[in-house]
Amino acid sequence: MDRKHYARDSLDDSSVLYAAAQVLTCWALDDEDDPRRWLMIRTDPAGLTLLGPLVAPRWGQL
Structure with a gap:
């Protein structure tokens, strides 16, 4: 997984997995x-509804 934006956006693996599970x-x-x-369209921990894009890597790049 490409993690180049993790530090800039204060992300960690658990926050990304939570976001994917709440779709x-x-x-x-x-x-x-x-x-x-x-x-x-997903929810965040506060229960707010969010709309956002996801760009996934190709399966061969995982």
């Missing part, structure tokens, strides 16, 4: 069989 629904933003970009 209510999502849509692929790429027109291909293996999309990298997703738009997700």
